[in-house]
Amino acid sequence: MSYLNSLNEAQRMAVQHMNGPVMVIAGPGSGKTRVLTYRIAHLIEQGVTPHHILALTFTNKAAREMKERIASVVGSKGDRVWAGTFHSVFARILRVEAVKINYPPAFTIYDRDDSKSLVSDILREMRLDPKQYNASAVLARISSAKSNLITPLMYAKDEDLQLYDRMNKRPLIYEIYQRYYDRCMQAGAMDFDDLLLQMFRLLQENTDHVREKYQRIFQYVLVDEFQDTNYLQYAIIKLLTLYPGSQHNITIVGDDAQSIYSFRGATIENILQFEKDFPEVAIYKLEQNYRSTEHIVQAANKVIQNNQKQIPKLIWTELGSGQRLRMIKAVSDVEEGRLVASAIVEFKNRFHLENKDIAILYRTNAQSRVFEEHLRRQNLVYRVFGGLSFYQRKEVKDILAYLRVTVNERDNEALKRIINYPKRGIGKTTMDQIAEMAVAQGVSMWAIITSGAYNAKGKLLAFIQMMERFRKKAIDANAYDVAVLVARESGIYEELREDTSIEGMSRLENANALLDGIKEFVENDVVETVDEGDERLLDRSLAGYLANIALLTDLDEKTEEEPNFISLMTTHTAKGLEFKSVFVVGLEENLFPSYLSVGSPQQLDEERRLFYVAITRAKAFLTLSYATSRYQFGQFRYNDPSRFLEEIDDEHFDTTVERRAKVSLPEPKLLPDRPSRKRDYEPQVNPADFKPSPAEKIAEGMEVVHLQFGRGRVTAIDGARENRVATILFDGGDDSERRIMLRFAKLQIVE
DNA sequence: GGGGGCTATGGGGGG
């Protein structure tokens, strides 16, 4: 077994451990993927049937790479391993089992825009103020509830949640959640969270022993990036692996120091809980780094030590001291772009780097623009990841919406999108009436217009008849033929052809590319479906195609063109990737760390882990940069260099540069808000001067400042620990008393 | 009743 020879001691132990729970704590670049893939290969070599192995990864890309590497050890039978993201694997299962949880097998998937639009509709129905009930904020609450396995009913009964919502002046979120849940169900649609939540329901309710079926199929379960799983994901894993008679063949691989997704519910608690749930767990630590040279590894270690708590580990490397870190200081975001681009040119010449060796990592997508400009100016080929993915472009979504309604006529969000596109004279008034009737009767909009409840005639009737033709076609034709028919008959093609502008032509190209993609899917890119026996079942259906692409990110998209490009992406996207030379840019207070995180120690720690992820992407060259001013939210802002920069020792930098700009910055640090920006409150405090105090320190009688409500006095404190609530009388008289949960509040004590 | 153009508003990370 030659593959074992290429492993170090800890790696080999983890690979060879056959049965029972295994936990691998793996530092960056420590061969984590190698262990995971070889472990699977080893299981297969030892006689485990490939399709009895389930490997859940974080990205499609990781799953693909894993499958390829397994195949390189065990051959093509490795293809039969169940490998994919939580969402994609569960979508495959749910498609087969949908009826057991009252969903149609051709359920569609609501993307973020669909979800938001549905929430907005509900807000309108409930006559709630869309400013007070911001759709994104409401959706975030719903998503978080689902990720924590809180049903609408539980949400309504939970006192903490109710208190929190009342405090935020959104007391009716529980009601919105209930309606949202019902409406998704009614539309035969699942949002991203539902792919997990409904999977849980499926296993939990165990209709026709479906849980035992999957416990039988998944004899070995492996989870990558376990630190990024949420409560719900772990609950599903437990249903699959923790039951009487189970061998507990569960392997988790992760690194607490790289946990960067708590904002979407990921919790490191899962790692602690895992040790309790599976007390016999064998733990292996991978601490040798095979990716980066000494200065980079040491800088990373130094940074992460500033975090409150972590599983003790020290990453080390044998790759030599290597290059020191470089620092770029710019006076503006534009200059930062210019300096980074010219540094890249210099690097390429001096160290013979290729474009593909280089990445620029930033905190927010909005930062990419400046770098694009300057890279273009230097004639450097680059690719921006994480912007609008191909499938999110309007012209593509339009065609997809037709296909969605074709497979699932109850998909209201898709129906709303296409019913009057291209323009066919079905206007707002008609739509409002239909929508209102649908809500009143608790059925889909399609049901209203086709049932005779609404007297469809003329243009609307023609639309219905057209959709019926598509649906009939879909019964025996393949996905590609249906899509071609849709593009032609819907009028989309004509519409796109008529637009001869440059953008119009590229839209037509995208539409064609989509059709090509569907053709490819039909011909070979098939999705495997559930199979308990030895037969391989493939899903070439239109519904299968739609589910598949709904879960793709643009990291997964094929690059037809020259593959030798500089990569531009957020640090989140870069997780799991590595580059010879990495530029981490925009290292400023209020950007990295984000202004939304600087008030909370927990969130600051997460920002630090994010920075840790960023610097550990680099193999040989690491450059850090910041700008003392940048254009942000329509105004120039001045920020200090990131606190994270000071956490790296000088010795790791290539010149002894002073890393805090010593020049005194122009005052004021923050330009005043644009005048007449209407809000229900005026910010009372200059955010730049605001430094929240730790919640524990807040006590009765104190003078405090709140970013929104201004100055006030704490008149009472009740509740204990996590649930401490302060009653504060804010300046401004009569009804300015508020109760604020200290766990969430950002208050600064006035000295 | 439907369509088009203007203005106000909000803006983190992602499957």
Place this chain on the structure above:
DNA sequence: CATAGCCCCC
């Protein structure tokens, strides 16, 4: 800088 809501015109 993109999107939603609003107003006005046909």
